[in-house]
Amino acid sequence: MQHGPAVRRRKLGAELRALRATARLTSGEAARAVGWHQSKVSRIETGISGVKPADVRLLLDAYGVGDPELRELLVGLAGSEGNGRHHWWHAYRGVLPPTYRDFISLESQASGMRTLETSVVPGLLQTPAYARAVTRAALGGLDDRKLDALVEVRLARQDVLRAEPPLELSAVLDEAVLRRTVGGPEVMERQLERLLAAAHLPHVRLQVLPFSAGAHIGITGPFVIFSFPTTSDLDVVVLDHMTSSLYLERKEDLHAYSEAFNTLLIHALSPEETLDYIAAVRDGA
Known part of the structure; x- marks a missing residue:
C-alpha cells in the first residue's frame, strides 16, 4: 500500500527489470550498454530512484524494445515528457x-x-455545474479562482x-x-x-x-x-x-x-x- 508516485516508480522498475531479463542482460551489462553505473540500474528497477523519460528510452533501446505502445506507456510513467496527451495538468x-x-x-x-x-x-x-457544486461542497472555503481551476481540471x-x-x-x-x-x-x-x-x-x-x-x-x-x-x-x-x-x-x-x-x-x-x-x-x- 503506497502513495501514487512510489507505485509508479515500482511498477515502471519492475517492467524494466522484466524487459532486461527478456533481453538476457544482467544489470551490469545493461548499465554498460547505456554508460551508467550498475547501481543506477538497480535503483531504477527497485523503485528507489525516479527515472527521466530520456533514460527510459535509452534502456528500451538497449533491450531492443520496439513496440511503440509499450514504449509510450513506460516513458509516460517516467514523467514529464510522457505520452501524446502532453501532461496538461502540470x-x-x-x-x-x-x-x-x-x-x-x-x-x-x-x-x-x-x-x-x-x-x-x-x-x-460530470457536467460543469455538477462538478462545481461537488467541488465547492467537498472543499469549502475555496476562492473563485481556485474553484474555477479545479472545475477546469475535472472537465479536462x-x-x-x-x-x-x-x-x-x-x-x-x-x-x-x-x-x-x-x-x-x-x-x-x-x-x-x-x-x-x-x-x-x-x-x-x-x-x-x-x-x-x-x-x-x-x-x-x-x-x-x-x-x-x-x-x-x-x-x-x-x-x-x-x-x-x-x-x-x-x-x-x-x-x-x-x-x-x-x-x-x-x-x-x-x-x-x-x-x-x-x-x-x-x-x-
Whole structure:
C-alpha cells in the first residue's frame, strides 16, 4: 500500500527489470550498454530512484524494445515528457495536490477504468455545474479562482473519453448517486441527462446498484481500478480519502477488488435496465 508516485516508480522498475531479463542482460551489462553505473540500474528497477523519460528510452533501446505502445506507456510513467496527451495538468501544479496529479497521470495513460461510486457521479461524466457544486461542497472555503481551476481540471480529464483510442469506462453507481440532489433540481436533471447520453457511448458501461440490492460488497466505500495496455502488471487500485489517496499494487489486492467489482456487476441492474432507471429518476420517479 503506497502513495501514487512510489507505485509508479515500482511498477515502471519492475517492467524494466522484466524487459532486461527478456533481453538476457544482467544489470551490469545493461548499465554498460547505456554508460551508467550498475547501481543506477538497480535503483531504477527497485523503485528507489525516479527515472527521466530520456533514460527510459535509452534502456528500451538497449533491450531492443520496439513496440511503440509499450514504449509510450513506460516513458509516460517516467514523467514529464510522457505520452501524446502532453501532461496538461502540470499547468495546474499550484492548485492540485501531488496525489491528484498522479491520479490524473494514471488516468491519462490507462486503457480501462472500473469504478464503484457510492456518493457522486464519476468525475469523467460530470457536467460543469455538477462538478462545481461537488467541488465547492467537498472543499469549502475555496476562492473563485481556485474553484474555477479545479472545475477546469475535472472537465479536462474527460478528454480521455474522446481520445483515440478512448478510455474504456465501466462504472457501477449506487442509487444514492442518482437520488442525491447536487447543485439543485435543474443541475441534477442535466446531470442525469448527461449520464444517459454517456451510457450510449460504445466505450462506456453504466450499471446502477439499486437500494433494493441491500448491503453489498462495496458498501465500505468507492474504489477505482486502472488497467493499462500491453501488460496487466501495471494495473492499480486507487482508494480515495478526504485528504489523500491510497494506491494498491499487490496482485492479491488487484484480484480482490476485481472480484468485488465483478460481484457488483452481477447484483447491479443491466446496462439496458440502468438506462430506464436513470430516465425514471430524471422524470421524478
